[in-house]
Amino acid sequence: MDTDLNAIVCQRIDLSDSAMIMRVIPEDGSAPDFRPGQFAVLGLPPDSPRCDNATTEQEIPDPDRLIQRSYSISSASMVKDFVEFYVSLVPHGLLTPRLFALQPGARLWFAPKPSGIFTLRNVPEDAHVLMFATSTGLAPFMSMLRTERLNHSKRKFALVHGARHSWQLPFRSELSSLQHICDNFAYLPIISRPDDEPVAWKGLTGHIQESWRDGSLDKIWDFHPVPDNTHIFLCGNPKMVDEMLEITLAEGYTKHTNRLPGTVHIERYW
Template sequence: MAEEKYTRQTVTHVRAWVPGKLFSLRVSRDPAYAFQPGQFARLGLAAEDAHDCAAPPGLWRAYSMVSAPHEAELEFYSIVVPEGQFSPRLARLRPGDALYVDKTPFGFLTLERFPDGEDLWLLATGTGLSAYMSILRDPTVRRRFRRVALVHGVRTAEELAYRDEIQALAGQDPGLTYLPIATRETLPGMPQDRLTTLVADGGLERLAGLALDPARSRVMLCGNPAMLADARKLLGERGFAPGRRGIPGNLAVENYW
């Protein structure tokens, strides 16, 4: 009998960040499951018409790990897409329920993409924050970079999941800058604007007190396709580009939509 390509894990905790819209969950972790900060897992649920809730998975979706590689459980952060086949069911899971995890981690939004640099910029919209939480929870990032700037673009303040944790990390580490940016309300000390506008007019650099310099900066982008396309173009005009054919780059991009 062929070995299964996935393991059956158990939900241990569920948190609603914005009821009916944003949530996170933690699940048990197979001891053999290893990943790099920034990678994602394929999560599986039994087919919707399955009579047994523990039936083999019939539907799969990709979710970045929020948890760091050293943590005992796996954590994931998601938005509920009302008409979706997967996220509404994922949001209804409760402790004790089953969730399947593919044995192979995926993705290249990792620090291994970059040669050493001085500054790391982490730019995300919405649930694209997930991968960056894994990176921030891992001590490797602060050994490699002098400064880290995390920029999280949302519509309203209630969508700033993990805000308290990030602020606590920044309070302990003067080399970490956290810039929460909302487009539909003004947050204290922050402009009400889109991330791409702030990249274009230099606003992010002024807020962070840090230059976007292709010679010393490394930039990660994770979020909705429109933001990625616009930011990639703006940064490309300034000398940022992904690595190719063995040539290290200073830009890494992942669509989180």
């Protein structure tokens, strides 16, 4: 087993007992180059301790191999002091319970070259960008929005982020501020369980798909997004991705793949 743990946890921000922002730096002190939207592979040995909230593993890890998983990068591509990840705990999983046991200064494996095609690279510069995310599917969009010079762009950006509760919207303050600063950016947080809120929720409720059907985006942009002027990015819960893909394909959008460029870009989690 390759036990060369080549990176260090430099900061950890706990959002709850099951979600955190983890910042990692390779041991050479410089973050690798990557395109916003790409992912990196993290890993730990199977004998690494698991966090207190972990439950029984559903599978037994191979004792001779590092446990490795891919995580979307949430930091801007020009930041070289660290690489940021937004991680959600899977109590019965192999890697996240071990990641949640790490504290600043701990070491882990970091694959040296991020990869992935879930980027803005194939989006025309005059095409608007519409992003839909659930849970940690927000991570690649944070990287895109933090990297793009929104104030200097003529195209529109919109982000719809769905969660069960308002406290599961981790970058809400940053995104709300960005919306006030940039006239061409719209942020639409939507929660599915408003009755659980300690203070009355004044925003959108339901599921992400409903923000498309009820015209919430049309009202903000003053037009309905169509394939001729908009590219759509979907990231997170596979059910949301599949339903939104079906909705958009019915309106003439096409799925983007390595071989065939399209107007709907997808990244499924788990």
